[in-house]
Amino acid sequence: MAPADAHTDAVTGPAPPADTGAEDTLDLELSEELLALFGEDPPGTTGITGDAGRAAGTQPTASRAASSDLLDHPADWGPVTTPAGVLQLVPVRLERDLAVLSRWMNDPAVAAFWELAGPEAVTAAHLRSQLDGDGRSVPCLGVLAGIPMSYWEIYRADLDPLARHYPARPHDTGIHLLIGGVNNRGRGVGTTLLRAVADLVLDNRPRCARVVAEPDLRNTPSVSAFLSAGFRFSAELELPDKRAALMIRDRTHRAQL
Numbered sequence: 648m649a650p651a652d653a654h655t656d657a658v659t660g661p662a663p664p665a666d667t668g669a670e671d672t673l674d675l676e677l678s679e680e681l682l683a684l685f686g687e688d689p690p691g692t693t694g695i696t697g698d699a700g701r702a703a704g705t706q707p708t709a710s711r712a713a714s715s716d717l718l719d720h721p722a723d724w725g726p727v728t729t730p731a732g733v734l735q736l737v738p739v740r741l742e743r744d745l746a747v748l749s750r751w752m753n754d755p756a757v758a759a760f761w762e763l764a765g766p767e768a769v770t771a772a773h774l775r776s777q778l779d780g781d782g783r784s785v786p787c788l789g790v791l792a793g794i795p796m797s798y799w800e801i802y803r804a805d806l807d808p809l810a811r812h813y814p815a816r817p818h819d820t821g822i823h824l825l826i827g828g829v830n831n832r833g834r835g836v837g838t839t840l841l842r843a844v845a846d847l848v849l850d851n852r853p854r855c856a857r858v859v860a861e862p863d864l865r866n867t868p869s870v871s872a873f874l875s876a877g878f879r880f881s882a883e884l885e886l887p888d889k890r891a892a893l894m895i896r897d898r899t900h901r902a903q904l
Contacts, residue, residue: 717782717803719852729843731836732792736799739786741778745771748798751827760863761825783807789840797840798825801848804859812884813893818854841876845896856898861891877904
């Protein structure tokens, strides 16, 4: 997937597990939620068959409702007041937002990390992969003081290919950020918004103990913004398409950082 501030890039496809030297994690059996996502029946249940199974789409062994909102409804999180103005995350609508998002993706400073430059169809394909998915990643516009000025991806890091490369914990929530306008870059706006959105995640996802991100190590403004927003550097990750900084904001330390 992709990380932060003015830029980011995307983890694409699976890769073998890596020993990152990062902090320890819980050694858990697969939860019913994970089993449902991977099309396996939780213990003591039977699969959905017949018309009900066909209605459930590509998950015949579990109700699609079990994974219909893995992120606790970001659309309902509401606005938050920040030092830069009132911020609200608004889930992307392709017909409304594609043109502006494609324009941002074609900014050379953004394209260097997101790698989504080109015609609108390139950005559309990236968005559709999330909009047509099972809800483990939600693309949003960041609307600040009534103006769309950033693009966010809120995603379940523990259900993402990223989880193969660090000791993920249940309900770890990842964020990616792109600042769209050059006027909002280099002024600390990214730091302000990262802190605000991390707080939104922790306030609205009570089961989430950590907000994580994986900006490209070359993207020093992004890494710096995360550090200033209360994230800590946890490890370097060798991902399929980049060397990344694993950044973590812990619920238990949010008041101190």
